[in-house]
Amino acid sequence: MSESQDKGVGVRGAYGVGRREFLGTAMAVGAGLLAGPLGSIRPAAAADPFKLGWVRPTTGRWASSFAPLYAGGLIAVEEINAAGGIMGRPIARVEEDDEASVAKQPAVIKKLQEQGCSFILGPTGSSQALAAAAVTTPAKIIHGVYGIAAALGDGEKYPYAYMCTFNTDQQGEVAATYLAETLKVKKVGILQENTAFGEGTVASSKATLQKYGITPVATEVVPVNAPDLNAYIGNLRKAGAEGLMIWVSNIPQLAMAFNAMAAIKWFPPTTGHNQLFNASLLELVPGDAIQNVYGTALRNFTWSATATPAARQVAFAKKLQGYPEAKGSEPIVACAPFYDFLYLLKHVVESQKSFEPEAVKRGLDAVKNFPGMQGTINFTPTVHRALSTEALCMATVASGRSPKAMGPFRERAPGA
Numbered sequence: 001m002s003e004s005q006d007k008g009v010g011v012r013g014a015y016g017v018g019r020r021e022f023l024g025t026a027m028a029v030g031a032g033l034l035a036g037p038l039g040s041i042r043p044a045a046a047a048d049p050f051k052l053g054w055v056r057p058t059t060g061r062w063a064s065s066f067a068p069l070y071a072g073g074l075i076a077v078e079e080i081n082a083a084g085g086i087m088g089r090p091i092a093r094v095e096e097d098d099e100a101s102v103a104k105q106p107a108v109i110k111k112l113q114e115q116g117c118s119f120i121l122g123p124t125g126s127s128q129a130l131a132a133a134a135v136t137t138p139a140k141i142i143h144g145v146y147g148i149a150a151a152l153g154d155g156e157k158y159p160y161a162y163m164c165t166f167n168t169d170q171q172g173e174v175a176a177t178y179l180a181e182t183l184k185v186k187k188v189g190i191l192q193e194n195t196a197f198g199e200g201t202v203a204s205s206k207a208t209l210q211k212y213g214i215t216p217v218a219t220e221v222v223p224v225n226a227p228d229l230n231a232y233i234g235n236l237r238k239a240g241a242e243g244l245m246i247w248v249s250n251i252p253q254l255a256m257a258f259n260a261m262a263a264i265k266w267f268p269p270t271t272g273h274n275q276l277f278n279a280s281l282l283e284l285v286p287g288d289a290i291q292n293v294y295g296t297a298l299r300n301f302t303w304s305a306t307a308t309p310a311a312r313q314v315a316f317a318k319k320l321q322g323y324p325e326a327k328g329s330e331p332i333v334a335c336a337p338f339y340d341f342l343y344l345l346k347h348v349v350e351s352q353k354s355f356e357p358e359a360v361k362r363g364l365d366a367v368k369n370f371p372g373m374q375g376t377i378n379f380t381p382t383v384h385r386a387l388s389t390e391a392l393c394m395a396t397v398a399s400g401r402s403p404k405a406m407g408p409f410r411e412r413a414p415g416a
Helices: 011-015 030-039 063-082 105-114 126-139 168-182 196-211 230-238 251-263 279-284 311-320 330-335 338-352 357-365
Strands: 050-056 091-097 119-124 142-146 161-163 188-193 218-222 243-247 270-272 293-298 392-396
Touching (some): 050 063, 063 119, 105 119, 119 126, 142 357, 168 196, 188 196, 218 230, 311 330, 338 357
Parallel strands (some): 119 142, 270 293
Antiparallel strands (some): 293 392
């Protein structure tokens, strides 16, 4: 996820819900999302439901693009309720539409608070999550956020917000390390979108490259509304780049970049972020253009000649197939934090034997080595970023065409 997505620029391409979405075909998502998990609450449950605030856009231009990102949370609600809920109480989602708007977050959070929600999941987007956390923090609401801005993992600034995913700094570090250390590329060119996401990942990338004595030969900054990227790719080649880092988040512009390389038959090894795994990209660019392309991936959702995904991740992948709106976006859905946040919340509430927010906060701040779907989760009172950099690795983009992919899985890059 990127800041361009947060600010409503290129979000459809950035989240990529498949080629039909990119070509403008509407996806009917509302009924499937709203009916399934609530219908799984067993009427025989004697205890009062546990109210969970659920912030997502159900209206507005980004509703269908954001919808797949909640699929993991919906699966967790269904599983937890089928197993008896949390301390015997079924989860009842109290959903509010934020229209993916930063400005609407204070009112949405206040409305949920008035409805008795002391625990909130969402919104999606770094800017949206930061705006929401500014309200949940003084209200002392336990908050499972979805954004990858590093600030969201600052437990001192946002003591009630918890980030069950990786951040932009980690992606930049892993991608740059692979290019410099494993692929031995010395002349690196960077293609960067003109957003806070682009700036953040490039800063992390350059800091990591510097450790290997590498200064990029060129950095091309792309406006988010650029109609084509031919000139930018041409400039990187003229600068002598022998390998690329691409920090562009939306699918249309990523396709432009790789099609520009294909047009001049230039296929340097390339690293970038997990949006490269979107299935739409495989349909929009020629195969030659992605043979040497690698993205940051969750190690738990990769395979190699000596390692296969665990049964738990395979079962999750199969359940994702029951959410048509997630088709094509499965690797992005697997990186969403909501599944792990809900299971972690269940674990802590039952360990503390309390739904009282301060007790739950103490339990969350002491979590060590919790086996999350994405990786091992650790929190401290000051660090609310769940995953270490070791939870990430590089994976091949082309492996998305393999039957082994099953949607969210990708093959580890050579040497990763």
